[in-house]
Amino acid sequence: xxxxxxxxxxxxxxxxxxxxxxxxRAGMGQRVRNDGPQRHLGKQxxxxxxxxxxxxxxxxxxxxxxxxxxxxxxxGGGQWLALASVGVVIAFAAIGFxxxxxxxxxxRSLGLRAREKLALQSVAALVFVGIAARDWPRLGPxxxxxxxxxxxxxxxxCADGYGAPGALWAVTAVCVLLWAGLIVFTxxxxxxxxxxxxxxxxxxxxxxxxxxxxxxxxxxxVGGEVVLLALALLGACAGFLWFxxxxxxxxxxxxxxxxxxxxxxxxxxxxxxxxxxxxFCLVPFVExxxxxxxxxxxxxxxxxxxxxxxxxxxxxxxxxxxxRVVHVFWLVxxxxxxxxLWWLY
Numbered sequence: 001x002x003x004x005x006x007x008x009x010x011x012x013x014x015x016x017x018x019x020x021x022x023x024x025r026a027g028m029g030q031r032v033r034n035d036g037p038q039r040h041l042g043k044q045x046x047x048x049x050x051x052x053x054x055x056x057x058x059x060x061x062x063x064x065x066x067x068x069x070x071x072x073x074x075x076g077g078g079q080w081l082a083l084a085s086v087g088v089v090i091a092f093a094a095i096g097f098x099x100x101x102x103x104x105x106x107x108r109s110l111g112l113r114a115r116e117k118l119a120l121q122s123v124a125a126l127v128f129v130g131i132a133a134r135d136w137p138r139l140g141p142x143x144x145x146x147x148x149x150x151x152x153x154x155x156x157x158c159a160d161g162y163g164a165p166g167a168l169w170a171v172t173a174v175c176v177l178l179w180a181g182l183i184v185f186t187x188x189x190x191x192x193x194x195x196x197x198x199x200x201x202x203x204x205x206x207x208x209x210x211x212x213x214x215x216x217x218x219x220x221x222v223g224g225e226v227v228l229l230a231l232a233l234l235g236a237c238a239g240f241l242w243f244x245x246x247x248x249x250x251x252x253x254x255x256x257x258x259x260x261x262x263x264x265x266x267x268x269x270x271x272x273x274x275x276x277x278x279x280f281c282l283v284p285f286v287e288x289x290x291x292x293x294x295x296x297x298x299x300x301x302x303x304x305x306x307x308x309x310x311x312x313x314x315x316x317x318x319x320x321x322x323x324r325v326v327h328v329f330w331l332v333x334x335x336x337x338x339x340x341l342w343w344l345y
Contacts (some may be wrong), residue, residue, distance in 0.1 A: 008234070009057075010239070019050060046249070053250075062229055085226070086229070091262075122181075128183070189288035204260045280340060
C-alpha cells in the first residue's frame with residue numbers, strides 16, 4: 001500500500017524544481033489582492049498553478065499503487081468507481097486550471113465568474129455521485145457515526161423490496177443532490193483555505209491521512225480505490241509542501257485547491273457520512289463559514305464580524321505571524337481528524 005505514497009512523494013519532489021521553472025518561463029505569477037494583508041504583497045509574481053504537480057503526482061501514485069497492490073482494481077468490479085474518483089479530481093483540476101489561466105491572462109486576481117465555476121463544478125460532481133450511487137444499496141455503514149446523515153438502511157430496504165420502488169428513486173435522488181452539493185462546497189472551502197504558505201497542502205495531508213486509515217480498516221465497504229487515492233494524495237501533498245512551505249517558492253492555485261477539495265468529498269461519499277468529511281476537513285469548512293458570516297454580517301448590520309475573511313487573514317491582522325497561523329490551523333485539523341478516528345474506534 002505504501003507504493004502509492006512513495007510514488008506520489010517521489011514525483012512531487014523530483015519534478016518540483018522543473019515545475020517552478022516552467023511556470024516562471026510561462027509567466028504564471030501569482031496576482032495578489034490589493035485589499036489583503038500588506039505582507040502578502042511580497043508574494044506577487046511567485047509561480048502559481050503548482051497544483052498540476054499535485055494532481056499529476058497523485059495520479060501516478062494511484063496507478064503505481066493499484067498496479068502493485070490491487071492488480072484487479074482497474075479491470076475488476078471496482079473499475080468504474082476507481083475511474084470516477086480519478087475523473088472527478090481531474091475535472092475539478094481542469095476547472096481550476098481554467099480559472100487560474102484567466103487570472104494570468106487578464107492580469108487580475110479574478111478568474112472564472114462565480115456562476116460559471118459553480119455550474120461546471122456541479123456537473124462534474126453530479127456525474128461522479130450518479131456513478132457512486134449505483135453501489136449505495138450494497139454498502140453497509142462502517143459504524144453508527146458513519147451511518148448518521150445517510151439513509152443506507154432506507155436504501156437497502158427499498159432495494160430489498162420492503163419499500164415502494166418510488167421511494168428508492170426519491171431517496172437516491174435526494175442523496176445525489178446533497179452529496180453533489182457537498183463536494184462542490186468542500187472544493188470551494190479548500191480553495192478559500194489556500195491563502196497562506198503551506199496551509200492548504202498541510203490540511204490536505206492530514207485529511208488524506210485520516211481517509212487512508214479509515215479506508216484501510218473498512219475496505220470491505222468502501223473499496224481499495226479510496227485507500228489508493230488517499231495515500232497517493234498524501235504523498236503528493238507532502239512532496240509539494242517542500243516547495244510550498246513558508247516562504248513559498250510555488251503556489252498550488254485553484255487547479256490544486258479545487259481538485260483537493262473534490263477529492264476529499266469523493267472519498268467521503270464512499271463512507272456515506274458528512275460527519276466524517278466535517279471532521280477531516282474542519283478547518284476548510286470553518287474558513288468557508290467565516291466568509292459566509294462576514295458577508296451576512298456586513299449585509300445586515302453594515303459591520304464586519306472579522307477584520308478580514310477568510311478567518312486566517314483575521315488572525316494575521318491580529319498580529320499573528322503567517323507561520324503561527326498555519327501551524328495552529330494544522331494542529332486544530334489534526335486534532336479534529338484524530339477525534340473522528342477515536343470516535344469510530
